[in-house]
Amino acid sequence: MKSTVCIFNVPGYDVDRIEQTVERGLEILGLGIQESKRILLKPNIISQNYPSQCTTTHPGVVEAVVRVLKKRNAAVVIGESSAFYEKGFTEMGFRTSGIQRVADKYDIPTRAFEKHALALFKEPSNRVLPEILLPADIREYDLIVNLPKLKTHMAMYFSGAVKNLFGLVPGGAKYEYHFLNGMGHLCLAHKMCDIVQTVRPGLHIMDAVWGLEGPGPTAMGRPRHTGLIIMAKDPFALDFAAGSIAGYDPAGIPTNAAAIERGLMPSREDIEIKGDFSSLAELPVFDFKKPVISPEQEKNKNTLYKIMAVSPRLVARRCDSCGICARECAVGAIAMSNKPLFNERACLHCYHCFYSCPHHAIKLSGKWYNRVVQVLRRLIRL
Known part of the structure; x- marks a missing residue:
């Protein structure tokens, strides 16, 4: 069975042009979005960065997609959980990325997942994570539209459609999932495939107008103009094509390798390119500067987690x-005696207890050097 990937030349962030491009893509993909559906948009807001830093989905892309959906009277929600975990970081990322401005303009709610009800979801086909902590209402949406950014990644080599869905995992649980049930690039890639299999988004629209090369996915990377919008219903096929455009061997990207191992990735012959290009061989190759990945990285990442x-x-x-707090904890890490007791071994650091307490009786606390790191991050906008 063929998997279609639509790739369009879009030189800049003109919202009208991107809107027309998305409409073209929907028509080619045969994805008719019916009236009055409940739809979740999942952008990439890795940190509290500005659009010019090219780490987050550009607000022009988000606005264009919102327009397309609003024409169909969709009830749209924009949701994300930032990769850095302090009080209010996701909401700050909505503001600095310009996405909150889009949401306000079209009267759309934004949702920091860690602030809302969470639940454990099971999927029989999962390979590494038998159950995954996700927003409790994730399966109540009629359609999930994934809006990744074309980026390199220091841990996963490449950040595309599959990697972006890791942001559905709330708060610090993302870091916990780096190490839960095994470590290493391929193991983490299988966890991300587990998330795709559990959530099954219906549409992926990649902001590849400006990408990020070098030591991504944060602002340590360098913006790189690529001038493309990429669309697909299949996130694995999209990542195969997008990885090729960034100059990777697609099979060498861990999430792609995991998908190939599990039979989720279509063969090269079964990936059909449409739009402004007609074949994989015809696609431009930008040969992004790749991140340097050391053998000590997993150890260093664990140290970084403890600091952050x-x-x-x-x-x-x-x-x-x-x-x-105990009733709201999806993983049962809080027991009630006279007062709540926190089981640190069971805690996934999703931080929902912090947001759910009506008396502000829970605080988020780290080591003294955590505050120093966070202040430095804010000053240099990493």
Whole structure:
């Protein structure tokens, strides 16, 4: 069975042109979005960066997609959970990326996943994660539209459609999932494939107008103009084509390699290129500068996590023992005695307890050097 990937020349972020491009893509893909559907847009907001840094999905792409959906009277929600975990970081990322401005313009709610109800989801076909912590209502949407950014990645070589869905995992649980049930690039890639299999988004629209090369996916990378919008219903086929455009051997990208191993990736012969190009061989190759990945990276990443991580702590004087935090904890890491007791081994650091407490009796606390790192990050906008 053929998997179609639409690739269009789009030199800049003119919203009218991108809107027309998305409409063309929907027609080619045969994806008729019916009226009045509930739709989740999942952009990439890795950090509290500005559009010019090219780490986040550009607001012009988000606005164009919103227009297309609003014409069909869709009830749109824009949701994300930022990769760096402190109070309010996701909401700050919505603002700095320009996406909050788009949401306000079209009266669309934005959702920081860690602030809302969470649940564990099971999928029989999962390889590494038998259950995954996700937004509780993730399967209630009629359509999930994934809006990745074309980027290199220091841990996963390449950040595309599959990698972007890791942002559905709330708060610090993303870092926990780097190490849960095994470590290494391919193991993590299988976890990301597990998320795709659990959530099954219906449409992927990649912002490849400006990409990011070098030590991505954060602002340490360097913006690179590529002038493309890429669309597909199949995230694996999209990543195969997008990885080729960035100058990778597609089979060498860990998420692609995991998908090939599991039979999720269509063969090269079964990937059909349409739009402004007609074959994989015809695609432009930009040969992005690749990140340098050391053998010590997993060890270093674990150290970085310990420096960056914050954990929930009880502010006893504010607690009235209502038990909401324990009831809301999707993984059962909080037990009620007279006061809530936190099981640090079971905690996935999703931080939902912090946001759900009506008395502000839970704080997020890290080591003293955590605050220093966060201040430095804000100053240099990494």
